[in-house]
Amino acid sequence: QKEVEQDPGPLSVPEGAIVSLNCTYSNSAFQYFMWYRQYSRKGPELLMYTYSSGNKEDGRFTAQVDKSSKYISLFIRDSQPSDSATYLCAMSARPGGGADGLTFGKGTHLIIQP
């Protein structure tokens, strides 16, 4: 069983819809959770970062962590065609990933239809 599970999609939704992206994980030591966005032919870029459980909001994006369920989510409100990208969750047990680096999900390919 992989440490981090993420549905690869593709997930296609109409413009303006609320998008929910999710990851589950098995390592209870993970405390630092990130979402990266990767446009086609580009490197991933950090979108959201959260520590431990709870919610964090940044504009149209909300990251949610439920450590008791080992489940993290990224919500995108009022989705735009420019949000079309692959979204990767990443997590670590220590700040900066420590000696183990970050553990990434496989990524979900999101398509926002105009």
Place this chain on the structure above:
Amino acid sequence: DADVTQTPRNRITKTGKRIMLECSQTKGHDRMYWYRQDPGLGLRLIYYSFDVKDINKGEISDGYSVSRQAQAKFSLSLESAIPNQTALYFCATSVGGTDTQYFGPGTRLTVL
């Protein structure tokens, strides 16, 4: 100019050839990483370096070697390339103790 650059951006080579991928950064970060990305497998860590004298194997280091020539430069070598090393390779940097990794644009490597 990009903070993290990778050369070449695309490379096609043959089985058995030695290949070097290079990464340079102007961010002044101490930590550098090499990942490969494969469809259906996501990003996997090959090697990482916390400073010039500290290099460590990642999840999938077999068949690869690295060199940290300076704080700003981290190169990845495939001594004898094989077809299953065909992938997208990313270099990343970070500041020690922080979580944000900054990725380069990637090198698409094809081994025939």
